[in-house]
Amino acid sequence: DAGITQSPRHKVTETGTPVTLRCHQTENHRYMYWYRQDPGHGLRLIHYSYGVKDTDKGEVSDGYSVSRSKTEDFLLTLESATSSQTSVYFCAIQAGRTTEAFFGQGTRLTVV
Amino acid sequence: ILNVEQSPQSLHVQEGDSTNFTCSFPSSNFYALHWYRWETAKSPEALFVMTLNGDEKKKGRISATLNTKEGYSYLYIKGSQPEDSATYLCAFPGSSNTGKLIFGQGTTLQVKP
Numbered sequence: 001d002a003g004i005t006q007s008p009r010h011k012v013t014e015t016g017t018p019v020t021l022r023c024h025q026t027e028n029h030r031y032m033y034w035y036r037q038d039p040g041h042g043l044r045l046i047h048y049s050y051g052v053k054d055t056d057k058g059e060v061s062d063g064y065s066v067s068r069s070k071t072e073d074f075l076l077t078l079e080s081a082t083s084s085q086t087s088v089y090f091c092a093i094q095a096g097r098t099t100e101a102f103f104g105q106g107t108r109l110t111v112v
Numbered sequence: 113i114l115n116v117e118q119s120p121q122s123l124h125v126q127e128g129d130s131t132n133f134t135c136s137f138p139s140s141n142f143y144a145l146h147w148y149r150w151e152t153a154k155s156p157e158a159l160f161v162m163t164l165n166g167d168e169k170k171k172g173r174i175s176a177t178l179n180t181k182e183g184y185s186y187l188y189i190k191g192s193q194p195e196d197s198a199t200y201l202c203a204f205p206g207s208s209n210t211g212k213l214i215f216g217q218g219t220t221l222q223v224k225p
Contacts, residue, residue, distance in 0.1 A: 031213070033211075035215070041217055042199070042215050042217040043201065043218075044215075045213070045215070048211050050211045058212065090155060090156075097205045097211065098143070098161060100146065101146070101156075104155065
């Protein structure tokens with residue numbers, strides 16, 4: 001199994017609070033991604049990274065920010081959590097654009 | 113925003129039926145096309161990464177074809193089994209060098225015994 005872990009696995013937070021999710025890899029892969037799972041939409045890309053300190057927005061980036069200060073860690077921050085951000089979040093890593101992506105176990109976030 | 117479309121959205125078949133679904137993607141500046149299998153309560157897992165026009169890949173009873181000129185890929189399952197029940201996703205990395213792996217909305221397959 002690819003070395004990718006997400007933390008926390010489950011979190012309940014209150015509306016308006018900041019939340020940070022962590023994705024950690026041990027594979028030294030260049031690309032890292034944050035997706036959210038929404039019914040009827042599959043996986044929607046929030047932000048992605050193509051190298052240390054190189055990040056860009058995805059399809060649904062509003063209300064989210066990311067940071068990648070070292071190869072192995074990609075952090076997703078919800079600046080002020082809203083109920084619409086209740087979802088399951090998946091991190092993925094990829095060595096190159098013609099190689100498969102590997103996914104973390106997912107983080108279930110509930111905003112109450 | 114890249115347009116990656118999958119059809120149908122869902123499919124119900126009987127055990128033993130063969131089935132197929134479609135992924136369409138932008139045909140210009142093609143780089144690769146990915147297929148993933150996603151079981152309920154698990155994480156997506158890669159089936160195939162296809163890079164060449166006319167490519168055909170096979171894994172057991174599952175196979176995929178690729179037409180980059182017209183921008184579509186088919187995934188076939190021969191003799192569906194209940195354990196094939198899952199959501200099948202395709203993903204397109206786009207043309208820039210910076211990545212951006214975009215997924216289609218998926219086809220959810222339910223195989224009845």
